[in-house]
Amino acid sequence: MSSSRFVPQSPSNGKIQPLSTIPDYAGLVKYLLQPFLESKESLKVDCEISSSRPRVWIRLAFEGEDKGRVFGRGGRNIQAIRTTMEAAASAAGQSVYLDIYGGTTLEHDSGPPNRSGTRTPLPRSSSAPRSSPRLRSR
Template sequence: MTSETFQPNYPELVRFLVNPFLETPEALKMDCETYADKSKVWVRLAMEESDKGRLLGHHGRHIQAIRKVVDIAAGLAGHRVQVEVYGTQRESRPSHSSSRPRPRRPRR
């Protein structure tokens, strides 16, 4: 199977993997962005706040497993796919002005 013949439908794959975790699957919103060279696909998910915890799982195990399955399918097609959930740590980009205090330098 070559990457020319295997082209996954990432939104449908992600929906298939995510729906069993949702109480309100009809509330799932998905945005799929493909880069111009089609080598990278970005899938963003939004859902009811009550469903987010079930989707993420304990210590993120559920979403990690979903990402792994999607990564394997993408690898077979020669793509890279990033699956993000709106409102989670991984989705938001770290900024330089974070609320965490900076580590202190030792005094001499």
């Protein structure tokens, strides 16, 4: 066995290549997410790499219908994607933050918004103290 594979080799021009290169975060996240998407064109990825700190912010946006497939049961799919992105970032000496934006459909809304664009407030509960129910003994 040769131990030379653990020592960085210099190329023929004499310059040493950096050990860690910045991963293609946008390409990696697209590769991981596209199998879950119905319409692959709806995926928007924004990657911001901080120059002062070793941090990367990745912002994702996709259609609301794909949200269930992307997140998976109990968030397993998205957690696996986050873990993969964190592993790629830590190999490059960075930390990664993954923000996800999707369609905002309110399924459990109490009704349509009023004309001003805000929801009607819920009725206030009375300020009188509630009495606890009394139990009868038999």
